[in-house]
Amino acid sequence: MLVLPMMAAGFGTSFALTGTTTTAMTAAPAAYAGTASALFNTTRQIGSAAGVALGGTLLATAAGYGAGLRTAMAVGAAAYLAAAVLGLYCVPARPAEH
Numbered sequence: 001m002l003v004l005p006m007m008a009a010g011f012g013t014s015f016a017l018t019g020t021t022t023t024a025m026t027a028a029p030a031a032y033a034g035t036a037s038a039l040f041n042t043t044r045q046i047g048s049a050a051g052v053a054l055g056g057t058l059l060a061t062a063a064g065y066g067a068g069l070r071t072a073m074a075v076g077a078a079a080y081l082a083a084a085v086l087g088l089y090c091v092p093a094r095p096a097e098h
Helices: 003-027 029-059 065-090
Strands: none
Touching: 003 029, 029 065
């Protein structure tokens, strides 16, 4: 029952990660490309580890498996939405090239 939704989430994440990496690296000045890459990858890894831990905790502490799964997925969706909003407001616009 979970295989198809999880496959869809993994497939979508693989496409989103490429765009996110490009956006983050393009927003950083060329002189700081190494630092920006390191910071991006570190925060991505910390977020992934924290997300798995939080999802497992929500799933394990819920009254039932279905309720825990819904709660964990809702929290994950809220985190994705928060990341999108932060990206919208925190990534500077590129100046127009002539």
